[in-house]
Amino acid sequence: MKALLAIALATATAAAYADCPYPQAPTKIPDGATATLEEMVAGQKAVGTYQKAINDYTACIDKELDDAIAKGGDKLKPEQKQDMQRVEAQKHNATVDQLQAIADRFNEQVKVYKARTADKKG
Secondary structure, three states, X not given: OHHHHHHHHHHHHHHHXXXXXXXXXXXXXXXXXXXXXXXXXXXXXXXXXXXXXXXXXXXXXXXXXXXXHHHHHHHOOHHHHHHHHHHHHHHHHHHHHHHHHHHHHHHHHHHHHHHHHHHHHX
């Protein structure tokens, strides 16, 4: 019976996370060495849109976890709750890490772009 409850909760949690679509990262970060101002602005907008999608996704998985824990109620053992929280935290952190990596890549290209365009002004 306990095993069935654990399986049911795990299945419900997995199904719940399916309602939180994982955001698609920008497909292209502009190359600061060759990009135009318009391409850099478009890249900035793409990263901003991605950041909003990441924020929406993490809020969604946080809510899904809270809902799953509430649904489990008293039937949920502390270990099961901790496992669910650990998995959600890993997903949350991995998502934020991916966003940070993309933002870092874009910011590096902004530096390259600024250095290139500053040379033309001088």
